[in-house]
Amino acid sequence: MEQYEQIRRQLTIYETLINEIDAGIHVIDEYGKTIIYNDKMMEIESLSREDVLNKDFLDIFKFKDKQGSTLLEALHHQKVSAQKKQTYFTKGGKEITTMNRTFPIYDGENIIGAMEVAKDVTKLEQLIRRNMEQKGNTRYTFDSIIGGSQAISEVIEHTKRATRTPSSVLIVGETGTGKELFAQSIHNGSDRTQRPFISQNCAAMPDTLIESILFGTSKGAFTGATEKIGLFEQAEGGTLLLDEINSLSPTLQAKLLRAIQEKSIRRIGDTIDRKVDVRIISTINEDPIEAIAENRLRKDLFYRLSVVSLFIPALKERKEDIPLLVESFIGKYNQLFRMDVLGVTEEVHEIFRQYDWPGNVRELEHIIEGAMNLVIDEEWIDVSHLPYSLKNKTHLLKQTVTAPVREIENFNDQAEPRILKDYLHEAERYYINKALEKHKYHKTNAATELGLSRQTLQYRMKRLNIE
Template identity: 65%
Template sequence: MKKPEESNTITRLNDLYEKILNELDVGIHAIDENGKTIVYNKKMMEIESMAGEEVLDKDLLEVFQFEENQRSTLVHALKEGQTTKNIKQTYFNNKGKEITTINDSFPILENGKVTGAVEITKDVTRLEQVIKENVLKKKNTKFTFDQIIGNSALIQSVTEEAKKATRTSSSVLIVGETGTGKELFAQSIHNGSSRSSAPFISQNCAAIPDSLMESLLFGTKRGAFTGAVDRPGLFEQAEGGTLLLDEINSLEPALQAKLLRAIQERTIRRVGDTKDKQVDVRIIATINEDPIDAVAEHRLRKDLYYRLSVVTLFIPPLR
């Protein structure tokens, strides 16, 4: 029979383990030898949009659906007794939500026998969605100056300035309120330039969490962090063409500094890499406020502003 102080120690340790698991910024999912979930931390619940009671003590394959040609990496570790690392997997929860993760999966061994498996998971669902969206955008870069309709002197003047920008590869800063057609001008400049046969890629900087934006822009090197794979960023995908960065003022200052370096030196470095890569990309950036105010209030670095505003277009409001 356990002494009261031993029971208290075990309880405190269990509470500590649970707290540690729930503070981790990666998902932890463990199953027993029957494939039932025995550990499911808070981050895993967020990644899979499931509550603990919906998953714990339930058969993994009854809660999540996997494609016929793609076996659960966690079940693979259990059935085969093999460790796998940096495996990308797309699957669905029982509510139909698509989830994409990168997993490290390990069998649990007791006296040489597999008695369960545990998985460490990094969520890349949003990153995969953005990549798919950018592929679609590349295929639908159709706007030209012919689509810019407006008889006002202001619209005609800014259109003429934009047409001049097609004759250079200088950076362009487009200033205008939301909904004033800034991307229409950006695509028109690209399609009227010598880069028109190369990719045009557009990314709204405000739509992506800061934690993902650096990887999205510059790419990743396999092994840079748990779940990292070799992946080109937007700069490499836009090679020879144009990269539109919408709402540039929403980027955090540290990332603005890295962007400035990439523009100045025409090189990028993937996250986790030690080598630079040469890139040939024209940058067009947009901002939805007065850039002078954004600089004064530290939402836009002054040096980045000067680098971007070689050509500046002010799009008049629609009202």
């Protein structure tokens, strides 16, 4: 009798524990019938125990085509799942989305059932889906911009002000700084948010094709031409993002200038001007003044596009944001890869602090993604997970700055200290020369390592009298 009472008390404790856990618990036996179904699972699925207990699992729950149950996979195939998202329907037609941890239950070597621990993400999934439907093909808002440094905070503040008007915006920033993120944030923060957001990379197409893409074509304009609207008309009432505007030919830049000034376009081969209401946001990945000086950007188009100018800082100018960015990317790929990486080691943080990030935020994300592909059982990303090129460049960086740093350290010993402008001029010249020597004066390779375009490197070499 005493043994029976002890067993009864243990069962009461187990039952209380299972029902107090803030996660759904669903256990089936070796025949696929439910034997445990806790209070939280009842709440998630809006079912009672009487609806589920001792019933065949597939009589109660239905799954989309080609999608199986993780619980049955654990029972029939001994498959263990961790943090796996699953969408299914109850017998009454209610749609449920959960994040599951599922595993088989063994009695010695025999499988006697399977257990699922589920977190309800139905409302979150529906909210994400609804927001995506409202935003169309835009997914970024100001909340998507990661960073708390003064450099990025000032740009965010200026960008938010640009949402109030339909004025043209020119976003200046190196490749990988997140220019489209800012462009989408402006669109989604403006009164045009319910209208189309159309994006076109101007460097991705030849001029003959990009013109028809932007302005459309009239039937018979050329052999095989059909009546087709261009991006200006597709973006009516919304926003048109023109990425890498400096890659357009001067002739096409002139046509674009006319369209913006007249607020009208003419399809290729047509004789009719069509009014358009489109806000233009454009981006450029180099100093616009250099682009104008080297005839890659028309001055009059620049003035028309840059009513509002935003300068996105390079990652090397806001390194204090790197820990936040690293945390965000690890969280993203933890979910995508179903991993539980906690972070990066202090040594990796130090490498990140030293590195100049020529590829900016995009390069940092790619490095985190690559490192997580190499993580197996570790909880932290360490130096062994980083690409060799990063570790090598960090070592070279220490070497190339040695001379300028030594001069700074000896500043108090100099008889006639130079003004900052002269020092920076010489330091830049020294650094570029080192890069050129390393790559045997192959300008394209040297420019890539320095994080510059070949044209910008040539411009700087000319300015610094480097042969």
